[in-house]
Amino acid sequence: MKAWQKFSLIIVISGIIAFTTISLVTEHNPVVAQNSMYTHKPSKLSETILVSNSPATTVTSSEDKMNSTSNPNSIMYTAKFECGSIFAGEGPLRPGHYDTDLSIFNKQxxxxxxLWNVIxxxxxxxxxxxxxxxxxxxAGITCKDIRKVLGNNDENFLEGFVVINVPLYSILQPSKGTVIPNPLGNDxxxxxxxxxxxxxxxxxxPREVIVDKxxxxxxQDYSGKIPKDLLKKSLDVSVPSTLNEVSDTEMKAKKTLAKQYNLSEDDLSxxxxxxxxxxxxxxxxxxxxxxxxxxxx
Known part of the structure; x- marks a missing residue:
């Protein structure tokens, strides 16, 4: 074979090898080919990333997450209430009469x-x-209002919470033509x-009272229940009195003795x-x- 024929054969074989290599690279790397044709414009709210032939994946930015948590749909206030009377040692608080008065001021x-309810x-x-x-x-919420919404008109002791909700993004506000988009920044x-x-x-x-001493x-004690050292001895007792009222002083003294020594009507006689x-x-x-x-x- 002549020299020029050998040289032509080498050039042809080299061209075939180069074409085969380019075809293989293009087939196994479709992203490279797609990137030359696809232009992506990022969004402020999210980013869409295309990976080969896989489905699109949406990634939410940290700014969006902060906005979603910093803009609540409503604001809640919870207040403790105590209403009614406690007698003796029944608890949960010491004996007394308890009352609660909530005041709510719209400073806007x-x-x-x-919306408020009671738990x-x-x-x-x-x-x-x-x-x-x-x-x-x-506006105000008192124990009377609390008992009314609960349907409880007794004087028994009640305690719990009053929950107040103020809707921000709700149909309740636009119905009056007012929308609260952002409650005064951080406040x-x-x-x-x-x-x-x-x-x-x-x-x-508290009031003044009249007392009889x-x-x-x-x-004489024929019941045998009065200590003997108290017989024929000067004793004193103070009892409440009422103006313009006729009372039996002797009976007042006896009733005091009855309470102290557990005397019956028969014993008092x-x-x-x-x-x-x-x-x-x-x-x-x-x-x-x-x-x-x-x-x-």
Whole structure:
């Protein structure tokens, strides 16, 4: 074979090898070929990534996650309440009369809608009550309102929570032509909610009372229940009195003895009492009173 024929054969074989290599690279790397034809424009909300022939994958940016958590649909306030009376040692608090008064102030310059309901400790939950608050106005929730929504008109002791919800992105707000897109930046306390608590030991307010001081002797005791060292000895007892009321002083002294020594009516009839002296004094009922104010955030 001549030299020029050998040289032509080498060129042809080299061309075949080069073409085969390019074809194999293109077949096994489709992404490279697609990238030359596809142009992707990133979005502010998400990014779409195409990987070979796999389905599209959406990745949410960290900014979107922050926006979704920092813009709540509603704002909730929870306030503890205590209503009613506790007698003796029945608990859960010490004996007394308890009351709660919630004050809710709309400090915004537009009307708001709020929903409130009551949850009783270890008990029932009431239906929600809808209240429209005008701009810069206030409303109150008392123990009377709490008992009304629960259908409980007794004086028994109740305690639990009042839950107040203010919808932000709701059909309730647009129905009045007002939408709350973002509650004042970082300040989400669009309402001012305060709870005022009172506790009293007495059923009524403290007042002055008239007291009779009775001095007497026990002349004779046929019941045998009075200690013998008290017989024919000057004794004193102070009992409440009422103006313009006729009362049996001797019977007042005997009733005091009956309470102290557990005497029956028959026992009292066997005791002879002589009144020595009666004096009138004025006393004051002292009330164990407590108040407390709490701001709900």
């Amino acid at each position: 310059k537009f009307e708001l809608t709020m 009783v400790n270890n008990g029932s939950t009431s239906n929600a009550i809808l209240v429209n608050l005008n701009a810069e106005t206030s 989400i306390n669009i309402l001012e909610v305060q709870a005022f608590y009172t506790a009293n030991a007495l059923d009524t307010l 009775i001095s007497f002797y026990i002349v 066997k005791i002879v009492v002589r009144i020595k002296n009666v004096s009138v004094g004025v006393g004051v009922l002292i009330d164990d009173h407590a108040i407390s104010l709490s701001s709900i955030k």
